[in-house]
Amino acid sequence: MVMVPPIWGDDMAPFDSVTARLILLLAETGSIGRAAEREGIATSAVSRRVSDLESRLGVVLFDRSAHGVKLTTAGSAYAEGCRNVLRAIADLDAVMADFGSGHRGSLRLACTSAALTGRLPELLARYAVKHPGIALDIQEMGAAKGLVALDEGRADIAIVSDNYDFTRFEIKPFEDDRVWVLAPPDHPLAARIEPRKDIAFEAVLSHPIVGSHHAGSLDRLLGDAASKAGKPFEESVRRKLPRSGAHG
Numbered sequence: 001m002v003m004v005p006p007i008w009g010d011d012m013a014p015f016d017s018v019t020a021r022l023i024l025l026l027a028e029t030g031s032i033g034r035a036a037e038r039e040g041i042a043t044s045a046v047s048r049r050v051s052d053l054e055s056r057l058g059v060v061l062f063d064r065s066a067h068g069v070k071l072t073t074a075g076s077a078y079a080e081g082c083r084n085v086l087r088a089i090a091d092l093d094a095v096m097a098d099f100g101s102g103h104r105g106s107l108r109l110a111c112t113s114a115a116l117t118g119r120l121p122e123l124l125a126r127y128a129v130k131h132p133g134i135a136l137d138i139q140e141m142g143a144a145k146g147l148v149a150l151d152e153g154r155a156d157i158a159i160v161s162d163n164y165d166f167t168r169f170e171i172k173p174f175e176d177d178r179v180w181v182l183a184p185p186d187h188p189l190a191a192r193i194e195p196r197k198d199i200a201f202e203a204v205l206s207h208p209i210v211g212s213h214h215a216g217s218l219d220r221l222l223g224d225a226a227s228k229a230g231k232p233f234e235e236s237v238r239r240k241l242p243r244s245g246a247h248g
Contacts, residue, residue, distance in 0.1 A: 017089065019049050020082035023061065026050070027079045030068040106135040110146035110155035119175060120159065163224050179222075205231040 018039075025035035026046075036043040054061050061075035071079060099105055111120060116138075128136060141149065143160035150158050150169065159174055181199055183189045189207065192199055205226055 020086055022046055023079055023082050026069055027071050108137040108156045110139050110141055110149040110158040112143055112160055113140055115159040116140055201225055202229050
């Protein structure tokens with residue numbers, strides 16, 4: 001069985017804002033002529049709209065006389081309903097305008113753990129104060145999963161390391177992460193390590209390195225840099241992350 005909704009003519013719609021405005025204008029002016037002039041339509045059209053509405057509702061909305069029109073008790077109730085509906089429409093328009101201007105909405109971020117331990121939390125706190133109408137949804141995940149979240153529409157922005165294929169995305173640099181070189185005083189590199197001065201990555205590659213966790217963003221970055229330098233990436237110790245649910 002297929003249910004087909006009734007087809008209403010323009011003047012017989014269950015509710016329309018034009019008729020609602022006319023009812024309020026008639027209540028305000030007490031005159032069909034003045035209401036028609038204010039709305040820019042023919043007097044006969046106003047009279048017909050009101051008559052059709054009364055016929056459909058089964059009530060008399062206006063008492064008519066030679067001096068004009070006046071709301072009945074039912075008409076007063078209907079006019080108040082029109083005010084509420086038109087006010088709700090105006091409020092909805094304002095809400096949609098906020099969405100359109102970017103003052104209201106949501107922002108979904110896919111972030112690596114490294115990004116969340118940097119300046120990002122401070123910047124997000126400032127953003128939340130400046131844009132209170134924007135709901136922030138922050139998801140912590142690896143870089144590869146963050147890009148998948150972008151592809152699948154589960155994230156609006158991903159903050160990841162820059163050693164992935166970004167050809168299908170619009171990208172913008174967020175922040176540079178510094179890699180620090182630490183060595184004991186008797187290490188061959190100790191004499192070359194000075195505060196606030198860089199040391200060439202190629203010089204570090206000549207010595208065993210304490211590596212970060214396997215397949216992590218930093219591990220990939222260091223491995224790629226070593227490959228470009230044409231030197232092996234020798235790790236004396238490799239840090240492993242605990243498995244999910246494990247306790248240390």
